[in-house]
Structures are given as C-alpha cells and as structure tokens.
Amino acid sequence: MPKPLTQLLNTARKYSLWIYQWGLACCGLELGAAIGSPRYDIMRLGVIPFPSGARQADLVVIAGTVTDKMSPPIRRLYEQMPDPKYVISMGSCSNCGGPYWDSYSVTKGVDQIIPVDVYVPGCPPRPEALLEGIVLLQQRIQQEDMASRWRGDPIVVGA
Amino acid sequence: MAADAAAGEEAAAGGTPEAESPAAQATATTEAPAPVDERRQPWLEALQAELGEALVGHEIAGGDVWVRVDSSAWRRAVVACRDRLGCDYFCFLSGLDWKADVDLAAEKVWDPEAQPSAPAAGANGGYRTGVAGGDTRFQVFARLFSTSAKVGITLKADLDEEDPRVESIVSLYRGAEWHEREAWEMLGFTFDGHPGLRHIYLPGEFEGHPLRKDFPLLSRDVKPWPGLVDVEAMPGEPEGGGDAEGADAEGAGAEGGEG
Numbered sequence: 001m002p003k004p005l006t007q008l009l010n011t012a013r014k015y016s017l018w019i020y021q022w023g024l025a026c027c028g029l030e031l032g033a034a035i036g037s038p039r040y041d042i043m044r045l046g047v048i049p050f051p052s053g054a055r056q057a058d059l060v061v062i063a064g065t066v067t068d069k070m071s072p073p074i075r076r077l078y079e080q081m082p083d084p085k086y087v088i089s090m091g092s093c094s095n096c097g098g099p100y101w102d103s104y105s106v107t108k109g110v111d112q113i114i115p116v117d118v119y120v121p122g123c124p125p126r127p128e129a130l131l132e133g134i135v136l137l138q139q140r141i142q143q144e145d146m147a148s149r150w151r152g153d154p155i156v157v158g159a
Numbered sequence: 160m161a162a163d164a165a166a167g168e169e170a171a172a173g174g175t176p177e178a179e180s181p182a183a184q185a186t187a188t189t190e191a192p193a194p195v196d197e198r199r200q201p202w203l204e205a206l207q208a209e210l211g212e213a214l215v216g217h218e219i220a221g222g223d224v225w226v227r228v229d230s231s232a233w234r235r236a237v238v239a240c241r242d243r244l245g246c247d248y249f250c251f252l253s254g255l256d257w258k259a260d261v262d263l264a265a266e267k268v269w270d271p272e273a274q275p276s277a278p279a280a281g282a283n284g285g286y287r288t289g290v291a292g293g294d295t296r297f298q299v300f301a302r303l304f305s306t307s308a309k310v311g312i313t314l315k316a317d318l319d320e321e322d323p324r325v326e327s328i329v330s331l332y333r334g335a336e337w338h339e340r341e342a343w344e345m346l347g348f349t350f351d352g353h354p355g356l357r358h359i360y361l362p363g364e365f366e367g368h369p370l371r372k373d374f375p376l377l378s379r380d381v382k383p384w385p386g387l388v389d390v391e392a393m394p395g396e397p398e399g400g401g402d403a404e405g406a407d408a409e410g411a412g413a414e415g416g417e418g
Contacts, residue, residue, distance in 0.1 A: 069362045102378040104360060104369040 006146060013058075014141040015046030016088070017134070020057035020119040022077065025065025027091035029123040031063040034127035041050070045134055054080040059137070062116075065093035065100060078114040084149060086141070088133050089116045094124045099123070185306035198310050199224040209239040216291040223311065225291040225295050230316040233299070234326040239301045240312060241331055249332035250302035250311065254323075254346040257288060258296050258372040291315055297323045299348055301335070316415060318348065326351035366406075 004123050019042070023031050034040045035049040042049060049059045054077045066074060087146070092098030100106035108115060117140060120133040196219045205213055206226055213232035213245040218225045219371040229235040240246040288294075290313075297318040317324060327350035329336045340359040347368040350356065358365060367374055 014186075069360065101308075102376045104374070104376065105365075108378070 002156055007142075009146060010142050010144055010153070011034065012052070013084070014138040017047045017049040017059045018057045019047050019049050020060040020077075020081070021056050022050065022053055022060055022062050022064075023090075024062070024066060024070060025093060026041050027063035027094070029074070030092060030124045031061055034130045036151055037056070037127075040127040040131065042131065043133070045131065045138070047096075047134055055079050055082065057086065059086045059134075061088045061090050062094045062110045063090040063124075065098070066110045066113070067105050068107055071113050074110065084146070085143075086117045086137055087114055088118045088120060088130070088137060090122075090127055090130055091118045092121065095121060097121050125129075167362055170199075175377075184212070197224070198308070199312075202310065202312060204295070205243055206236065206239055206242065208241060209234040210236055216293075218291045220290070225315060227291040227298075227315040228292065230299075230318055230325050233314075233316045234331070236314050237301065237303070237328045237331050238317075240314065244312070245305045245307055246303035246312065248304040248306050249334045250304055252299070252301040252328070252335050252342060254318075254370075255289065255300065255315075255340045255350055256296060256346060256370065256372045257298070259295065293317055295417060296320045297348070299325050299342065300322075301328070301338075323347060326348045326350070327351070328352055343393045344368065347371065391395065 014051045019035070021031055021035060023029070035042050044061070054060070058081075060077065060081065062074065076087070087110075089095050093100060093106070097103070097106050097108035100107060107113065111140070116132045118137045120129050122129050125133075185341040196237055199219050199222075200382060203217055203219060203224060207217075210228060210232055215233065216225075216227035216228055226236070234341050234353065289298075294316070295317040297320060298315050300313055300315040300316055302311060303314050316325060323346070325348065327335070327339060329339065330349075330352065336354065337359055339348075340356060343350060343353075343356045344349045344358050344365070345368060357363070361369075
C-alpha cells in the first residue's frame with residue numbers, strides 16, 4: 001500500500017477508536033471518570049465510548065483486578081473483537097497482579113491471557129494517565145503499516 | 160539526617176500516649192462492673208432452655224451476644240433463633256481457622272524472628288480461641304438478626320479438624336446457600352443437605368482451601384515478593400538498620416534534597 005495512503009488510513013483509524021470498557025475493580029471508576037465526565041472528555045481524543053458490544057470495538061481497556069475465574073471471559077472478549085484490535089492494561093492489578101501479586105486467585109497480569117499494547121501504571125491511575133496511554137496508543141497506530149499487520153509481520157513502532 | 164532524627168523523636172513521643180491509652184481503658188472497664196444486658200440476657204436464657212447441654216459456651220459483651228453450640232445441635236440452634244427469638248434476617252455465615260503454629264518461614268516475606276511463638280498446649284489443644292471459647296481448630300459461625308427487636312446474635316460451633324462437617328441451614332434461610340458454598344470452597348467445610356456444593360468464587364478446577372491457615376501462597380515460593388527489593392527504611396528506624404539497598408535509597412534521597 002502506498003505510504004501516504006497508509007498514513008491517511010492510520011490517521012482516520014486512530015481518531016475513531018471505539019473503546020470497550022472492561023472495569024473489573026476500582027480502576028473501573030477512574031475509567032468511568034475518563035469516559036463519562038465532562039472534565040476529562042475522552043471523546044476529544046477521538047475515542048468513542050460505549051459500543052454496543054465487543055464485536056464493534058477497536059480498543060478494550062482492562063481496568064481492574066483480573067482473577068483466574070475472570071480470565072476465560074476476557075479471552076473470549078478479545079477473540080470477539082474484530083482486527084485490528086488494541087488492548088490497554090489499566091492499573092497495577094491488570095499490569096502485573098498489583099497488590100494481589102501473591103494471591104491464590106489473581107492472575108499476574110492480563111498479558112498472560114491477551115497481548116497488551118499500552119500499560120498504564122497506577123493504583124488506580126488518574127484519568128489523565130489513561131488519556132496519556134490513549135495518546136501513546138494513537139502514536140503507535142499512526143506508525144503502523146496495516147499491510148504488514150495483516151500479513152502478520154511484527155509491528156515496528158517508531159520506525 | 161538531623162531532621163530525620165527529630166522526626167523520629169516526634170513520632171516516638173506521639174506514640175507513647177497511644178501505647179498507654181489501651182491499658183488505661185482496660186483498667187477503667189475492670190473497675191466498673193458490666194451491667195446486665197437486658198435485651199440479650201433473655202435471648203441467652205431462652206436458648207439455654209431450648210438447647211440445654213448442647214449450648215457449650217456463651218458471652219454477652221459490648222452490646223452483642225455470642226453462643227457456642229455443639230456441632231450436632233447447629234441446625235437446632237438456628238431453628239431456635241428463628242422461631243423462638245424471631246431472628247428473621249440472616250446476615251452471613253462463615254468459618255474460622257484457629258491454627259496458630261503455621262510454618263510461616265516457608266513464606267519468604269516473613270521474618271522468622273518475628274514469627275509468633277506457638278501457644279502452649281492447654282486444655283483446648285493449644286488453639287487460641289475467640290469469644291465464647293472453642294475446642295477445635297475449625298469453627299463455623301453465623302450471624303442472625305431480628306429486625307423487629309433490633310438485636311443480633313452470633314452462633315458458633317466447633318467442627319472436627321479431620322472432617323469439618325455440619326448440617327446445612329439452607330432450608331431455614333435461603334440466603335445461606337452462597338455463604339455455605341463459600342465456606343465450603345474457602346475452608347473445606349461440608350454442609351450436609353446443601354443443594355449444590357460447588358465453587359462460587361474460585362475457578363471450578365481449583366484445588367485446596369485458600370482461607371485455611373496452612374494454605375501455601377506458592378507465588379512467594381517461586382519468586383521473592385518484589386516489594387522486598389526496594390523497601391525503604393521506615394520513619395524513625397535507625398540508619399543502616401535495613402539492608403544495603405535501603406541505605407542506598409536513603410542516601411540518594413538526601414543527596415537529592417541537598418541539590
């Protein structure tokens with residue numbers, strides 16, 4: 001695909017991210033503040049909240065503690081999303097297990113189940129942190145070569 | 160560093176009255192005899208009349224009542240509370256594991272020197288027991304409440320350590336079903352007559368009972384707790400009392416402050 005066309009496509013894609021919210025714990029409240037409140041107003045970044053389901057979503061934010069019992073639904077959620085799809089892991093629990101690192105029931109990071117594009121640290125992260133994570137994801141999308149992604153080539157960021 | 164030492168002294172000075180205050184409260188309570196709880200004493204007497212020898216322990220203190228019954232009379236005690244005392248609200252049901260001599264050294268987070276010493280084996284087999292006493296490692300307890308009398312009661316029963324088993328009260332309080340499932344998976348209690356004892360919070364293939372004191376947290380065996388690596392010296396602790404990494408972090412902080 002010609003480079004300018006790819007750039008145009010990527011610009012279009014990164015400003016129309018349908019975000020699927022997957023609030024599992026207290027981080028879900030910060031996610032809700034980022035999505036639903038006029039103060040943070042996630043839509044000014046071109047992120048569209050509340051798709052009718054995972055099958056219409058481009059981006060999912062895993063916000064909260066992922067337990068072993070919750071892992072199969074998360075896996076299914078990811079598989080339902082159409083390609084190209086992106087994952088933001090929000091909060092320490094979702095990143096690595098967080099304070100429940102040695103628990104008998106908590107998964108030590110959602111990246112053990114699904115691939116993660118951006119990790120947002122914090123316990124919980126403020127909505128601004130999530131917005132920065134979304135901006136980082138948009139930079140990544142801008143750098144993507146869709147043809148190589150569809151071929152399954154490794155994604156090179158910042159090339 | 161001088162500022163740190165001063166802060167430590169302040170913390171120590173602030174901590175001293177707090178350390179003394181519980182003792183002062185304890186003496187105050189021992190001087191004043193506890194008045195008879197006129198709302199809960201009749202409950203206890205009614206249960207004593209209803210259960211007889213099966214009521215093996217009781218306590219009324221601080222505006223609450225605990226009754227410990229024999230495990231064979233568990234369901235009978237709940238029936239008595241519901242029908243005689245008018246307890247129309249089931250708050251919750253759970254269990255206790257009084258095991259004290261757990262080998263916490265196996266968990267690498269804990270300092271072996273700080274490990275609590277095992278209690279001397281007494282008449283109750285060495286188990287530290289809570290309110291209303293106890294003879295065994297496991298206890299099941301339930302909280303019932305009367306919404307008309309505004310009085311609650313906590314029922315307890317000792318369970319066998321090898322086979323913790325008690326009769327289900329689901330047919331008395333429908334809300335007990337999930338609580339008994341939780342106690343079954345978390346503590347390994349068996350509730351005879353429960354309609355379906357299966358996992359409720361844990362995955363179906365989970366093995367073991369995590370709320371038992373001897374349940375190992377295997378993550379700590381595989382990998383030391385990451386929080387231990389970058390731990391800083393607590394305020395008021397002597398310098399160099401921690402490990403070398405803590406001292407390094409403190410020194411870096413002091414340099415940053417000067418710069």
